[in-house]
Amino acid sequence: MECGLIEFIAEASESAAMRTATIQRHTNETRIDVTVNLDGTGVYDVQTGIGFLDHMLEQLSRHSLCDLTVRCDGDLHIDDHHSTEDVGIAIGMAVRQALGDKRGIARYGACLLPMDETLSRVVIDFSGRPFLVWRADFPTQKIGSFDTELVREWFQGFASASGATLHAETLYGANSHHIAESLFKGLARSIRQAVETDPRRSDAIPSTKGTLGGEKAG
Numbered sequence: 150m151e152c153g154l155i156e157f158i159a160e161a162s163e164s165a166a167m168r169t170a171t172i173q174r175h176t177n178e179t180r181i182d183v184t185v186n187l188d189g190t191g192v193y194d195v196q197t198g199i200g201f202l203d204h205m206l207e208q209l210s211r212h213s214l215c216d217l218t219v220r221c222d223g224d225l226h227i228d229d230h231h232s233t234e235d236v237g238i239a240i241g242m243a244v245r246q247a248l249g250d251k252r253g254i255a256r257y258g259a260c261l262l263p264m265d266e267t268l269s270r271v272v273i274d275f276s277g278r279p280f281l282v283w284r285a286d287f288p289t290q291k292i293g294s295f296d297t298e299l300v301r302e303w304f305q306g307f308a309s310a311s312g313a314t315l316h317a318e319t320l321y322g323a324n325s326h327h328i329a330e331s332l333f334k335g336l337a338r339s340i341r342q343a344v345e346t347d348p349r350r351s352d353a354i355p356s357t358k359g360t361l362g363g364e365k366a367g
Contacts, residue, residue: 168344170246174239178231179223185243187344189216197221197236199229201295202303205333206236212337215244215344229299237303241310248344250362251275253351258342262335267322271335273343274314277362281308284318285332287325300329304336 168187175181193210195203197219210217219240223232248254259272269285281304287297308315317336322328 168247168249170243172239172243172246174235174242176235179221179235181223181235181239182218182220183236183239183243184216184218185240185247186216187244187247190214192216193218195219197232198223198225199232199295201292201329202229202233202236202299205300205303205329206240208330208333209337209340212334213340215337215340229295230302233299234302234306237306238310241307241313244307244311244340244344248275250354251277252354253346255343255345255347258339258344260335260338260342262331262338264322264327264331264334265324267324267327267331268320269322269328269331269335270316270318270320271332271339272316273336273339275312275343276314277312278314279309279312280314281305282316282318285328286319287328288323289325292325292329297325297329300332304332307336 169185171182171184173182191211191214193207193216195206195210195217197203197206198221206217206219217240219236221232221236223235225232254275256276257274260270262269262271283301283304285301290297304315304317307313317332319328319332322331
């Protein structure tokens, strides 16, 4: 949730070799700078001021092979909510910018991700129609000092801003840290599949409508 003025600066670069975007999203609550390279190697430089969120975003970068740089200066004297949600929004915006018209991408990605006693399933469609289905419960309210309810807030922000239909579900698990990490890693692997170029149709938008701009897509 945002309050007051929102400023956006977006830069995108699309080519066969590199799909990158830089987003600056500044509000009265948070000042966030994000750079994403979808064709990277999983190099990350993340500083949000929230240790557990940094850890999850490092996993997101490493397992999606998307390079990720994040800087966030947020109102942590209140709580972690605004920073967590807004970082999800900013990363989603950067991914959407970097994908451009989505020409040639696989579009869909899915992953079953185990982590010790936990198993999570994450499925993504870069459809242009943002929607989150969330079926994950945490046995504790906190992971260290981090509120577990904020995991969903991050996923909601990412799905909305990236224009993705996103289903995230923990099938079973007993450890809150493992549940959160399996969801972020599952998302990472799903993104990795979905943004890959299909060599058989590298020049085509993966929809019978010929666009993935946000309307109902086939």
